[in-house]
Amino acid sequence: MARRMRSLMLALVLAAGPTAAWANDSLDPSPEQLPNAIKVKGPRPKSNPDALPPAATSLPSDLNNLAAPAPLALPTNPAQVRIVDYRPLRLREVERLIEVNSPQLKAIASQVEQAKSNLRAQISAWYPTLNLSTDGFPSRSFASRTQNYGSEAITPNNPYDANAYKTQTQIYGAGAALKFNWDLINPQRVPQIAAARDQFEKAKNQYLITLRELRLQAATSYFNLQNSDDQVRIGKSAVQSSSVNLRDARARLQAGVATKLDVMEAETQLARDQQKLTEGLLQQSLARRDLARLLDLPQNTTPTAADPSTLLGVWQPSLQESIVAAYAFREELSNLILDVSIANSNANSALGNVQPFLSIFSTSGWDKTFGQSNVSGPANMGIVVEQLYQDIGLNLKWNLFDGGKSAAQARQQRQLATENTYKFSTQRDAIRYEVEQAYFSLQAQIRNLITTSRQVLSTRESLRLARLRFQAGVGTQRNVVDSQRDATTAEVDYSNAIGRYNTNVAQLQRRTGLDRVLRCTPAQLPTKPTRDPITQVPVIPVPTNSPCLIQAAPK
Numbered sequence: 168m169a170r171r172m173r174s175l176m177l178a179l180v181l182a183a184g185p186t187a188a189w190a191n192d193s194l195d196p197s198p199e200q201l202p203n204a205i206k207v208k209g210p211r212p213k214s215n216p217d218a219l220p221p222a223a224t225s226l227p228s229d230l231n232n233l234a235a236p237a238p239l240a241l242p243t244n245p246a247q248v249r250i251v252d253y254r255p256l257r258l259r260e261v262e263r264l265i266e267v268n269s270p271q272l273k274a275i276a277s278q279v280e281q282a283k284s285n286l287r288a289q290i291s292a293w294y295p296t297l298n299l300s301t302d303g304f305p306s307r308s309f310a311s312r313t314q315n316y317g318s319e320a321i322t323p324n325n326p327y328d329a330n331a332y333k334t335q336t337q338i339y340g341a342g343a344a345l346k347f348n349w350d351l352i353n354p355q356r357v358p359q360i361a362a363a364r365d366q367f368e369k370a371k372n373q374y375l376i377t378l379r380e381l382r383l384q385a386a387t388s389y390f391n392l393q394n395s396d397d398q399v400r401i402g403k404s405a406v407q408s409s410s411v412n413l414r415d416a417r418a419r420l421q422a423g424v425a426t427k428l429d430v431m432e433a434e435t436q437l438a439r440d441q442q443k444l445t446e447g448l449l450q451q452s453l454a455r456r457d458l459a460r461l462l463d464l465p466q467n468t469t470p471t472a473a474d475p476s477t478l479l480g481v482w483q484p485s486l487q488e489s490i491v492a493a494y495a496f497r498e499e500l501s502n503l504i505l506d507v508s509i510a511n512s513n514a515n516s517a518l519g520n521v522q523p524f525l526s527i528f529s530t531s532g533w534d535k536t537f538g539q540s541n542v543s544g545p546a547n548m549g550i551v552v553e554q555l556y557q558d559i560g561l562n563l564k565w566n567l568f569d570g571g572k573s574a575a576q577a578r579q580q581r582q583l584a585t586e587n588t589y590k591f592s593t594q595r596d597a598i599r600y601e602v603e604q605a606y607f608s609l610q611a612q613i614r615n616l617i618t619t620s621r622q623v624l625s626t627r628e629s630l631r632l633a634r635l636r637f638q639a640g641v642g643t644q645r646n647v648v649d650s651q652r653d654a655t656t657a658e659v660d661y662s663n664a665i666g667r668y669n670t671n672v673a674q675l676q677r678r679t680g681l682d683r684v685l686r687c688t689p690a691q692l693p694t695k696p697t698r699d700p701i702t703q704v705p706v707i708p709v710p711t712n713s714p715c716l717i718q719a720a721p722k
Contacts, residue, residue: 235268255473282370295349340536354519372498394666402444409437429644496680514580622657
């Protein structure tokens with residue numbers, strides 16, 4: 168009795184999962200004792216490129232022909248998009264290809280360089296400016312004018328006036344000026360540079376986030392492809408079994424030991440299995456092209472899965488360790504802290520509009536001209552005028568009153584900083600839920616692997632016994648059909664459980680930054696007994712005819 172009670176309590180603990188012990192953990196701090204994120208990560212956290220293995224930048228020699236096409240390449244001929252190469256790829260090769268080929272990652276890398284250039288542009292505010300300008304280099308001015316000081320009007324009978332005289336201007340010359348300016352006091356300079364530096368850190372964090380997501384997408388897409396391959400394999404096996412059942416049922420009908428109903432049931436099951444195979448082939452084609460899209464492969468190449476579908480390993484960290492690691496690993500939280508810092512810097516920059524600006528300036532110039540202006544008679548080009556000048560001083564600019572505009576803009580940015588703190592809380596909860604979702608799903612898939620593997624073994628044996636009973640005349644075709652359908656369903660469920668298990672492990676790796684996966688070789692389910700050559704029925708694909716033509720079942 169005591170042994171049964173201990174077993175029952177152990178089963179209840181296992182069913183409750185790791186959260187039961189966690190809920191009763193007396194060492195969990197209360198919400199008032201949780202540390203502040205800004206104190207933990209700093210008011211302006213910097214990206215850590217060592218948090219993730221760096222992205223590959225080149226392909227090995229055996230993958231060179233899978234390099235991405237030019238970004239602006241656009242096929243115009245059907246032959247350019249016809250698939251001529253089905254390339255088997257391993258998981259590590261898929262991850263390498265997505266790091267090198269992904270246009271999304273390249274675009275994010277370009278954004279990092281843009282943010283770096285913007286930061287350099289803002290830092291230039293600490294340096295003086297020096298401008299060179301010219302005023303006619305060279306220039307020529309020529310003008311001739313007649314001035315009339317007489318009181319008599321000029322008429323056709325009196326075209327000339329004795330009091331009138333002519334003036335002439337003719338000047339050749341050149342001039343240049345060199346202007347120097349340096350802001351000694353600029354209240355907006357420091358906050359603008361701080362905001363640009365934070366934007367640069369955000370861009371680097373976004374690169375790491377994108378790299379992590381792309382690696383997860385590549386692994387998930389590869390697992391989906393493996394699962395679709397298994398669905399096709401299971402579908403073909405089911406069609407073969409249904410074809411054998413239909414052949415046996417027809418033979419028994421001709422021998423007079425079976426009924427027409429048995430044949431119809433076998434035909435119905437064969438149609439179901441052919442439909443399942445068709446759906447599997449569709450999913451396989453879509454999974455292959457989805458992986459090709461993700462990897463940005465050449466237009467005439469389709470990837471296939473070279474690795475068999477098998478378990479990645481056992482996830483070692485506990486749920487609590489996974490959550491804390493995700494908080495420390497995820498750059499999304501650092502970016503929201505940087506958003507708070509950027510908003511505060513923008514507020515300080517807005518307040519700088521009503522603070523004094525002080526700059527030192529200096530202007531040096533040179534002018535040289537030949538000739539005269541507004542002289543009576545021809546200008547004397549021998550007259551030369553040359554001038555050198557220099558000005559130096561201080562400029563003060565102070566916007567004493569702007570109607571409260573700067574204060575309102577600063578208040579808006581402070582409110583934006585407060586908004587970003589609430590976004591931090593939302594993102595923190597979302598990160599925890601992502602980890603918990605993957606962890607709980609992983610625990611469920613562990614149980615599913617156990618139950619579906621048992622189903623596979625039991626349904627295979629049931630199918631074998633049902634066939635023996637039918638051949639011995641003590642069973643019915645319905646028993647064989649039902650057993651075969653159960654066996655196919657169990658195979659599909661087991662394959663789906665493996666795919667979902669591997670996806671959950673990959674999600675935990677990418678979400679937490681941990682790689683504590685215990686590699687193991689899982690026990691393989693016993694393969695089906697070798698078929699007799701008589702039962703080896705080839706799978707004939709169903710032709711793709713017009714949907715308006717309903718094909719009758721074969722007789």
